[in-house]
Amino acid sequence: MERIFGRPIVTQEEMRARIRELGKQITTDYTGKDFVLVGVLKGAYAFYADLARAIRIPMRVDFLMVMSDGARARKSGKVKMVTELTEDIKGKDVLLVEDIVDSGLTAQHLVKTLARKKPRSIKVCTLLSKPDGRIVDLVIDYVGFKIPNKYVVGYGLDYQQKYRNLPYLAVLDMEGEQE
Numbered sequence: 001m002e003r004i005f006g007r008p009i010v011t012q013e014e015m016r017a018r019i020r021e022l023g024k025q026i027t028t029d030y031t032g033k034d035f036v037l038v039g040v041l042k043g044a045y046a047f048y049a050d051l052a053r054a055i056r057i058p059m060r061v062d063f064l065m066v067m068s069d070g071a072r073a074r075k076s077g078k079v080k081m082v083t084e085l086t087e088d089i090k091g092k093d094v095l096l097v098e099d100i101v102d103s104g105l106t107a108q109h110l111v112k113t114l115a116r117k118k119p120r121s122i123k124v125c126t127l128l129s130k131p132d133g134r135i136v137d138l139v140i141d142y143v144g145f146k147i148p149n150k151y152v153v154g155y156g157l158d159y160q161q162k163y164r165n166l167p168y169l170a171v172l173d174m175e176g177e178q179e
């Protein structure tokens with residue numbers, strides 16, 4: 001069944017402009033560093049691809065695939081890491097790229113886990129942040145957009161593994177009703 005989405009909550013134009021700004025800032029902040037950009041799959045794939053190309057310094061790319069499906073996993077933040085990094089991040093400056101930070105549990109768990117590998121620094125960049133959902137005190141260094149506490153899909157984000165390929169970000173109509 002096809003779902004009908006309302007107006008984009010973030011348009012493709014807004015997304016492009018904001019990612020260009022983030023890329024510039026990250027370029028400035030990481031110039032001269034041994035930089036590794038770590039994307040959290042699957043959700044961050046679209047953002048990661050655009051962000052990486054907006055960053056104008058040499059860097060390594062790497063990915064983690066995590067599964068946070070299931071309410072229990074989400075509540076504890078103990079997401080299952082399905083794949084490991086391939087780069088050795090010891091002594092390097094790592095930027096973790098997330099699609100969305102809601103409670104903050106997932107990002108906090110990943111930062112703690114990667115910190116054990118002794119990077120020189122580890123920071124977090126997220127396309128979206130839902131500040132109203134936050135239950136842990138997490139420093140997010142780069143935020144694309146702050147959004148209200150609504151379930152969004154598209155641009156990498158899913159609802160039951162679908163809608164990731166929607167080229168813009170839309171609020172999911174959970175009731176199945178049209179707006």
Ligand code: IMP
Pocket residue numbers: 043068074077099100101102103104105106107150151152153157158159
């Ligand atoms: P957190 O651990 O509560 O910060 O949530 C992290 C994960 O929940 C994200 O990586 C997403 O997979 C998922 N999530 C939270 N809000 C949304 C949403 O609005 N749309 C799609 N996925 C979401």
Ligand code: MG
Pocket residue numbers: 041042043044068099100
């Ligand atoms: Mg995710």
